[in-house]
Amino acid sequence: MNDTKIRGAEIVIKSLVAEKVTTLFGYPGGAIMPVYDALYDYIDQVNHVLTRHEQGAIHAAQGFARVSGKVGVCMVTSGPGATNLITGLADALIDSTPLVCITGQVASHLLGTDAFQETDVVGFSMPGTKWNIQVRRVEDIAPAISKGFYIARSGRPGPVLIDITKDAQFALGEFNYTPTFKVRSYKPFPQVSHSMVAKAAELINSAKKPFVLYGQGVLMAQAEEELKAFLEKTGTPAACTLLGSGSLSEDHSLYVGKLGMHGNFAPNILTNQCDVLIAVGMRFDDRVTGDLSRYARQAKVIHLELDPVEINKNVKADVPVLGDCKESLSLLIEKVQPNSHQEWLDEFLQLENEEKAAVVSRDLTPTKTGLTMGEVVRYVNEFKDDDAVLVTDVGQHQMIAWRYFAFKSSRTQVTSGGLGTMGFGLPAALGAQLHDLSRQVICVVGDGGIQMTVQELGTIMQTKAPVKIILLNNNFLGMVRQWQQMFFDKRYSFTELENPDFIKIAEAYKIKSSKVEQREDLSEAVADMLLHDGPYFLEVVVAKEDNVFPMITTGCSVDEIRLS
Amino acid sequence: MKKFTISVFTENFIGILNRITIIFTRRGINISGITASESREDGIYRLTIEVTTTDEQIVQLVNQLERIIDVIKAFYYEDDQVVFQEIALYKLPVSSLDPGLEKVIRQYSARIISAEKDFVVIEMTGHKEDTQELLSILKKFNIMEFARSGRVAVSKPMQTLDQYLQ
Numbered sequence: 001m002n003d004t005k006i007r008g009a010e011i012v013i014k015s016l017v018a019e020k021v022t023t024l025f026g027y028p029g030g031a032i033m034p035v036y037d038a039l040y041d042y043i044d045q046v047n048h049v050l051t052r053h054e055q056g057a058i059h060a061a062q063g064f065a066r067v068s069g070k071v072g073v074c075m076v077t078s079g080p081g082a083t084n085l086i087t088g089l090a091d092a093l094i095d096s097t098p099l100v101c102i103t104g105q106v107a108s109h110l111l112g113t114d115a116f117q118e119t120d121v122v123g124f125s126m127p128g129t130k131w132n133i134q135v136r137r138v139e140d141i142a143p144a145i146s147k148g149f150y151i152a153r154s155g156r157p158g159p160v161l162i163d164i165t166k167d168a169q170f171a172l173g174e175f176n177y178t179p180t181f182k183v184r185s186y187k188p189f190p191q192v193s194h195s196m197v198a199k200a201a202e203l204i205n206s207a208k209k210p211f212v213l214y215g216q217g218v219l220m221a222q223a224e225e226e227l228k229a230f231l232e233k234t235g236t237p238a239a240c241t242l243l244g245s246g247s248l249s250e251d252h253s254l255y256v257g258k259l260g261m262h263g264n265f266a267p268n269i270l271t272n273q274c275d276v277l278i279a280v281g282m283r284f285d286d287r288v289t290g291d292l293s294r295y296a297r298q299a300k301v302i303h304l305e306l307d308p309v310e311i312n313k314n315v316k317a318d319v320p321v322l323g324d325c326k327e328s329l330s331l332l333i334e335k336v337q338p339n340s341h342q343e344w345l346d347e348f349l350q351l352e353n354e355e356k357a358a359v360v361s362r363d364l365t366p367t368k369t370g371l372t373m374g375e376v377v378r379y380v381n382e383f384k385d386d387d388a389v390l391v392t393d394v395g396q397h398q399m400i401a402w403r404y405f406a407f408k409s410s411r412t413q414v415t416s417g418g419l420g421t422m423g424f425g426l427p428a429a430l431g432a433q434l435h436d437l438s439r440q441v442i443c444v445v446g447d448g449g450i451q452m453t454v455q456e457l458g459t460i461m462q463t464k465a466p467v468k469i470i471l472l473n474n475n476f477l478g479m480v481r482q483w484q485q486m487f488f489d490k491r492y493s494f495t496e497l498e499n500p501d502f503i504k505i506a507e508a509y510k511i512k513s514s515k516v517e518q519r520e521d522l523s524e525a526v527a528d529m530l531l532h533d534g535p536y537f538l539e540v541v542v543a544k545e546d547n548v549f550p551m552i553t554t555g556c557s558v559d560e561i562r563l564s
Numbered sequence: 565m566k567k568f569t570i571s572v573f574t575e576n577f578i579g580i581l582n583r584i585t586i587i588f589t590r591r592g593i594n595i596s597g598i599t600a601s602e603s604r605e606d607g608i609y610r611l612t613i614e615v616t617t618t619d620e621q622i623v624q625l626v627n628q629l630e631r632i633i634d635v636i637k638a639f640y641y642e643d644d645q646v647v648f649q650e651i652a653l654y655k656l657p658v659s660s661l662d663p664g665l666e667k668v669i670r671q672y673s674a675r676i677i678s679a680e681k682d683f684v685v686i687e688m689t690g691h692k693e694d695t696q697e698l699l700s701i702l703k704k705f706n707i708m709e710f711a712r713s714g715r716v717a718v719s720k721p722m723q724t725l726d727q728y729l730q
């Protein structure tokens with residue numbers, strides 16, 4: 001009978017194959033070596049990508065998950081390998097990204113003894129995971145992985161960590177894999193209450209100035225079509241959060257812009273003038289609401305949300321509609337009356353024009369010397385594909401790229417929203433690209449952030465992932481510098497950088513590159529980059545001390561958004 | 565700020581207590597008492613947690629507790645919605661035993677549960693105010709050691725766990 005038994009290590013791989021994992025990101029080491037050995041026989045079935053740092057592996061898995069809607073997978077060794085995942089776990093948890101992370105662990109008889117490369121990974125990662133588990137017996141491996149995938153992807157998605165001791169990896173066991181569809185203590189999809197939907201419809205039908213705010217929940221529920229149909233039937237203007245961008249094409253006549261600290265003028269101001277606020281799959285983050293005590297006080301709030309924790313957390317909902325927004329939107333569509341609100345829409349347009357005159361034209365078509373980040377994005381829009389994915393790091397370039405990138409289709413933006421993790425961009429772009437090599441993936445990074453995970457250029461070199469990297473180099477930790485300028489008397493404490501020759505770095509990694517310092521060279525450089533077959537590194541030297549506007553400064557309310 | 569009793573029903577999963585306490589730690593809410601025991605249902609554990617917090621926070625806390633994968637259900641109650649008890653043990657030197665002490669023991673419906681060569685142990689079951697009062701009296705009788713449990717509580721509302729167990 002023994003011949004049907006296989007090692008726990010192989011069970012790990014077979015379980016991943018059973019979950020239809022085709023790509024995983026990882027880094028080997030002592031405590032995960034049996035699994036890497038087993039993997040060697042499956043390289044025709046799973047594409048393992050060796051990153052240059054475990055943080056790179058998890059961010060790549062995040063990028064992969066965000067564009068694909070699938071569970072991102074990464075695999076690392078115990079101790080330092082596992083602790084290097086922590087930032088990515090926290091990032092994935094706050095941005096609801098489905099991940100399964102497998103960590104090797106020392107043999108079970110050594111647990112708790114400070115053995116070489118032993119850390120309490122389950123303890124470390126507890127606040128950063130949706131669920132985690134340590135597996136010490138071979139027979140528990142497949143059930144843990146099955147449960148892990150189910151928990152990671154169902155309900156509000158999130159990261160799961162499975163820590164497997166080395167003896168369990170070596171031990172022999174039977175492989176039979178049962179997918180999980182139910183966990184007794186876990187109710188991922190609350191039932192949509194029809195009476196709440198009816199109440200919401202009633203409010204919407206009598207609204208004069210309804211306003212929809214949509215977030216990443218729409219993407220996760222795959223409710224893009226329902227959102228569009230709802231907006232069109234009710235004639236409601238809609239604005240998106242950072243992570244909601246792309247759920248609705250920005251060409252749509254009811255799309256009125258972006259919310260929050262560096263979002264658009266009109267939707268922020270008019271949040272405080274609408275009469276019914278309809279929040280769909282978003283969580284009223286403080287970067288969206290500004291001062292809560294002066295946020296949409298005049299409006300009745302309808303909140304379509306999957307996670308009960310988010311209801312009434314920041315903004316009290318007059319009509320909470322708990323449940324999957326694809327379902328609640330469909331039900332709502334049936335109950336709402338066709339309507340249009342042209343005058344109300346015109347109010348948005350008017351304010352939009354103010355923003356254009358004061359900010360947008362100066363960002364996109366500047367006349368003074370010094371390149372702006374905005375004009376770089378303008379050329380990207382000119383030459384990019386409609387379904388190109390924008391991946392950004394964190395800082396001024398992130399906000400500018402988000403503001404001006406023309407989002408035309410769903411799952412086209414990957415960024416670190418809730419955690420604001422510098423160093424996220426480059427590896428996340430790699431992961432997004434490896435999901436689909438034929439799709440354009442454009443990675444916009446700052447000179448600060450790229451140096452946090454620059455080693456992943458090595459992974460890009462090795463995989464030949466054709467990522468288009470645009471480094472917006474202002475020689476500063478620009479976002480922090482902007483705050484120092486605005487709120488700390490221009491005392492630029494440790495924000496100016498002495499930078500390396502980035503082009504030489506790209507060359508060292510055999511990545512085709514170019515550098516632009518003059519306005520007249522920009523258009524062609526961007527076009528060349530996007531036409532290039534393979535990875536490309538474009539450095540654009542931009543003005544050192546430019547600022548991102550509009551801006552809702554800390555403590556201000558959304559309608560106090562500044563244009564300068 | 566109000567006193568609340570939270571009842572959390574969980575699967576028997578390693579680390580669950582840790583996950584639960586993290587939620588309180590994050591919000592800076594002090595747990596003033598906690599007990600763990602089995603529940604009526606086989607394999608399901610119940611934790612009784614006492615906290616002082618606001619009406620708003622308690623709802624969010626309980627929602628966050630329920631979001632933990634291995635938590636089946638969490639309820640919160642104010643004191644008039646639960647029947648609860650705590651147990652207190654008092655260790656005193658044998659030399660303190662005198663008619664005065666015996667009278668105090670009777671008066672508080674306490675009892676001696678262990679008498680050793682050098683010391684006796686008195687037990688009292690009740691609410692915190694009462695066991696605390698007895699403690700202050702026993703200080704005059706040279707009390708050597710004192711311990712009190714967290715509360716155990718059952719709810720007055722007639723809901724049961726069954727409906728959450730499909």
Ligand SMILES: Cc1ncc(C[n+]2csc(CCOP(=O)(O)OP(=O)(O)O)c2C)c(N)n1
Binds near residue numbers: 394396480
């Ligand atoms: C890991 C991490 N450390 C620090 C910060 C704080 N921070 C936010 S933006 C920023 C500056 C980013 O500089 P750069 O990458 O050059 O982008 P820029 O703002 O100049 O476009 C810093 C330091 C952060 N978000 N993440």
Ligand SMILES: [Mg+2]
Binds near residue numbers: 447473474475476477
């Ligand atoms: Mg910079």
